[in-house]
Amino acid sequence: MNSYKQITYKYLKQQRNRTLLTILGIIISVAMISSIGTIIESARNSMIKEATRDYGSYHASLSNLDEKEIHALENHVEIEEVGISKKEGSARVAEVTEEEKEMFGDSTPYRYIEVEGYDQKALELLPYKISEGRSPETSREIAIEKWMVSYFEEEIKLGDNIKLSIGDRKLNDNKEEIDFELIGEKEYTIVGFIEPTLRWRGNLITKGITGIAEEEDTRVNYSAYVKLTNIKNAQERLTTIAESMGIDSESISLNNKVLRLSAESADEMFNGTLKMILIFVVGLIIVSTIAVIYNAFNISVLERISQFGLLRSVGATPSQIRGIVLKEAFTLSIISIPIGILSGIGAMKIVFYIISKLKFDNSFLKGMEANTSLTVFLISIVIGLITVFLSAIGPARKAGKVSPLEAVRNTGSFKKETFTKVKRSSFVRKLLGVEGEIAYKNLRRNRKRFIITVFSMVISISLFITFSSFSDYMFKAGIIETSTSGNFSIWMEDTEDFDIIQKELKGIKDVKRVYKLREINGEVLLEENKINKVMKETSPYMLNNKEEGLIKIHNINIYTIGDENLDLLKSVLEEGTISKGDLEKDNGVLVINNTYAQNINTGNRKLIEGYNLKPGDKVPFSSYNFYEEGKDLVYKELTVKGVLKRGILEDEYNLDGSINIITTEKNLKNIIGESVANSARMIIEMEENFDPEPIKSYLEEKEKTMPYFNYVDYAKVAEESKAATIVTSIFLYGFVTLITLISSINIINTISTNIILRTKEISMIKAVGMTQGGIKRMVALESLFYGVYAAVIGGAIGTGLAYMMFTLIIRLSDFQWVIPWRNIGIACVGATMVALFSGIFPLKRINEGIIVENMKADE
Structure with missing residues (x-):
């Protein structure tokens, strides 16, 4: 009966269009499986590289170790690499002024460099990057953050020698400094500058790295950064290793940012959830693939009921009829599965190539590439074959059950x-x-x-x-x-200089947009029907305060983004209109009903549609700026002109279960009054591939010459x-x-x-x-x-x-x-x-x- 199976090839050739459609369906299905495998493998590798760049390549650190314990770790069979560090102490650089304490809200009396010694292996495992010079190799060399050099009494540069007063900061339970115990003075040669994640004057405690002194008599209080040979069940492995050496397991700190990407973090719920999501997604794909291919084969079988009946009438057995259909499935698999696998991987390679060419110089995208593995190939082939044959087995059985007489009379699946x-x-x-x-x-x-x-x-x-x-x-x-945090943020007093600086910023090369953020906090009075049921269930405690039958909603945040930027909000407008002229009538505002509320049952923060404010609603508002003890709050009526899905800057939603409100600059002044002094800030958004020198030079000059002017460089983070x-x-x-x-x-x-x-x-x-x-x-x-x-x-x-x-x-x-x-x-x-x-x-x-x-x- 082998000749019967030759019918398969004739049928596939004769019904070319249907065959091509079936092949295309199998190719796309298998391509999805292989592309998902490639995506998972590639994204995981790229994200691990990114996490390693930001948080280091070590898997865990152990603290309070002595020399003997360090050697035991280095020789342990389950530990691949060990890096050693030792804290030297805190070095005072410059006294913090009263104005700076007020500006930054920090009572720390000095700017400090936290000096810590590392061996070369630790520097390899940790994420420190040297922007200029090199890493220190001895305990007499040091690398510091470059922007700190301006706080030394004399200008310093690479190769200079500096003397630092090293001591131990004593902190209370609130992390406030209560004493400083001087250890001694030490001289270092500056051999490098560390690249900071953020450059901000309010960062009073910065980092300094040096080598480890080999000549110390008492080799105790070390920290070790370890890399395991196998990260499976990393926490259990490390605990077992520590206990076998008599090391307190409480001293272990996992690098969860890296381990999470391998689903091996300490958070079992996180690990389990990731795996369940992956199983759910892949399971759906397999089920859908089976359904699609089954459909194609089922239609093919139904079409040929008469043919199968004729074959049965001349002696073909049910198993031989099933063999014809399964051979068809096998033939299509041989053609489709390799093409599907290569198509999926090839498509991902093209996508990753395009992504790698995007102009993000300092991001992990630049080196992103499609990673494939033998596992991806094997899983794709196995799942492809299984799904095709599972799809074909039902129609094959149906074909084998065809009665010769009924099929010839066309009374089987297609009855007259x-x-x-x-x-x-x-x-x-x-x-x-x-x-x-x-x-x-x-x-x-x-x-x-x-x-x-x-x-x-x-x-x-x-x-x-x-x-x-x-x-x-x-x-x-x-x-x-x-949302966006922009490339740079400015904090300063809300004076006439605020608007002047905005105009100057717009004239600087590559500045795309400047957002002027003035904001106030307060409370509103709402009718109960304006509070959604889900808010009452999630955070009922927020609705306990009432005044004249209305519910007080605290922690309302009203802010501006600059009137020239209002049109950007149209992309997130849900109801109403956005027009500066319309907003300036009757203290018009735009509200965001969505908010993050604390779930009273789980304690987790939950994003919900907490409120039901509509265009035309009148909302009494009182600012906390006017609060005086013993006096009633004064409420001003706001008119809702539009409802937004979310904000467009930083915190898109209110984080306190309350309402974020956006209005015009004129309205904000009407609400709070001209006499109320407030701090203000700007977010600066730059063009793609901007030249950082002009904007940085301008901001650094303003920082030196203007009191209460402070900026943060978010360019890299953004x-x-x-x-x-x-x-x-x-x-x-x-x-x-x-x-x-x-x-x-x-x-x-x-x-x-x-x-x-x-x-x-x-x-x-x-x-x-x-x-x-x-x-x-x-x-x-x-x-x-x-x-x-x-x-x-x-x-x-x-x-x-x-x-x-x-x-x-x-x-x-x-x-x-x-x-x-x-x-x-x-x-x-x-x-x-x-x-x-x-x-x-x-x-x-x-x-x-x-x-x-x-x-x-x-x-």
């Missing part, structure tokens, strides 16, 4: 059908015409065909809803940043944050795009095959007088009916799966569950549109054919 078996629907006919009535009957007269078609669309709709919701949850959970956002967004939306593509292929395959199998029926309808336009209308209405059924079922299933995903993600970051209506709408409309377009090509082929010849075709 008559329109009279389905009741006429006068309502449908009146509403949609005769084409609509026939389309409606077509749905009901073949239950199996109906189930197959709706099933395909349900799978597609469910997948899109689930994975697009997953992307949305990444934003809500804060895994993807949507670049890294933006880069990480771009990468995560590319991966998530790329994944959703792949899901959309495979879903579309699934629908096209099902609908087009459905129409092709009805060539004889459609030709008969055309022969008795229905026009070509009528046939198109009939098929379109039929697709629309399928879409309605699939939308209801798929929407419900997709929402359920999205909720399951939500329950996993909120274990990492809590936020409010909302039914994903937008994703449901897009999925249902999109699936229906794809179904409508799927009939164009097969209908065209039928219409171009000769009616008599088409009527002779086998179903």
Whole structure:
């Protein structure tokens, strides 16, 4: 019977279009599996590199060790590398002025350099980066943060010798300095400058690194930075190692920033959640892949029931019929799986290449590359083969059960059908015409065909809803940043100089935008119906204070972003309008109803829609600036002009379960009065690839000449944050795009095959007088009916799966569950549109054919 199996090749060649569609479905499915493996491997490696750059490559540190314990660690079989450090003490550099104490809110009396000695291995394991010069090699050499040189009495540079008074700072329980015990004076040669993460004058305690003195008599109180040979169960391994040496396990501190990326952190819930999310996502892909490929094979088998019956009638056994279908599956696997694997990996390589070319000089994106492994190849092949054969085994069994007599008489899966078996629907006919009535009957007269078609669309709709919701949850959970902290921030007194400096900043090269942030805090009075039920359930304690029947909401934050920047808020406008002129009428404001509230049950911070303020609402507000003990607060009425989804700067939502409010500069002055002095700040956003020298020179000059002027250089942090956002967004939306593509292929395959199998029926309808336009209308209405059924079922299933995903993600970051209506709408409309377009090509082929010849075709 080997010759029977040759039918497989003839069928695949003859039905070239259907074969190509099936191959394409398998390729995309397998490509998704291999691309996910590549993404996980690549992203993990890149993020580990990034975490290593920021937090060091060591896995844990152990403190309070002596020389004997250090040697024991170095010789332990489970420890790959050991770096040693020893704290030298705190070096006083300059006395902090009273103005600086007031400005920074810090009572520390001096600026200090915390000096710590490291051996070369420790410097390799730790994230210190030298911007100029080199790392210290002896205990007489030192590297400090360069911006600290301005606080020494005399200007210093690389190669200079400095004397530092080293001592021990005594702190109380509130981390406030109460005494300084001088140890002695030590001379160092400056051999390098450390690159700081942030440059800020308010950072009174900075770092200095030196070598370790070899000549010490008492070698105690060391710290060791260790790298394990195997990080599996890192915490348990380290605890066992420490206990075997008599080291207190409390002295172990894990580098969780690195270990978390390998799901080996101390946080078991975090580890478990990551694994569960991964299993859930991969499981959905496998299930959807099986469904898609099963659908293709099932349609293929149903089409050939008569052929299989003829083979049975000439002696083919059920096992031989099953063998034909499974050989078809194997043949398609051999062709599709390698292409799918290479396509998935190749697509990721292209994506990573594009990402690596983005101009983020100091970010981990620059060196990002696609990493593949033998594991990814093997898993992709195994899952691909399993899914294809699981998909084919059901249709193969169905083919093997075909009765020769029934199949030849065409009474198997495709029974002869008559329109009279389905009741006429006068309502449908009146509403949609005769084409609509026939389309409606077509749905009901073949239950199996109906189930197959709706099933395909349900799978597609469910997948899109689930994975697009997953992307949305990444934003809500804060895994993807949507706000900006700018490149530089300025703090100063709110005087006339504030507006002058803003104008000067706009004239500096590469300055893109300047946000002027003036803000005040206070409270509002709200009617109870303006507070959502979820807020009352989450944080009922916030609603305890009342005045004249209204509820007091504390910690209201009202701020400006600069009137020229108001148009930027239109991208996050939910209701109402944004117009400076309109806002300046009746103290108009823009409110953000979403807020972070403390969950009274779990203690976790939760993002919810806490309030229900609408445009036109009047809200009494009182600023804490006017508070005087023993006197009642004075309330001014604000008018809500618009509702925003979120803010666009730093804290997008109020962090205290309260409301963030944005208004114009004029309104803020009206609310607080001209006489109230406030500190103010600016956020400076620079152009891409900006030249840092002009802006830094300007800011440094202002810092020297203006009292209470202070700035922070966020340029590096802002670049890294933006880069990480771009990468995560590319991966998530790329994944959703792949899901959309495979879903579309699934629908096209099902609908087009459905129409092709009805060539004889459609030709008969055309022969008795229905026009070509009528046939198109009939098929379109039929697709629309399928879409309605699939939308209801798929929407419900997709929402359920999205909720399951939500329950996993909120274990990492809590936020409010909302039914994903937008994703449901897009999925249902999109699936229906794809179904409508799927009939164009097969209908065209039928219409171009000769009616008599088409009527002779086998179903």
